[in-house]
Amino acid sequence: MDDQARKPPTRTCPICGKPTEQAFRPFCSPRCRDVDLNRWLTGAYVVPGREGDEEDPE
Secondary structure: OOHHHHOOOOOEOOOOOOEOOHHHOOOOOHHHHHHHHHHHHHOOOOOOOOOOOOOOOO
16 A cells, blocks of 8 residues: 555645644644634624524514
């Protein structure tokens, strides 16, 4: 068996595209992890809903 057959596929950081580090998965560094968190906190990422959905159905 060659080395490529035994290695798991390399995953890349969703922010910068570098290979991920086990300690920061799925990111490559604390910086990219913080960039992602900031995008969630500032509303850059939005989970779409259906038109007419209310936030509080009561």
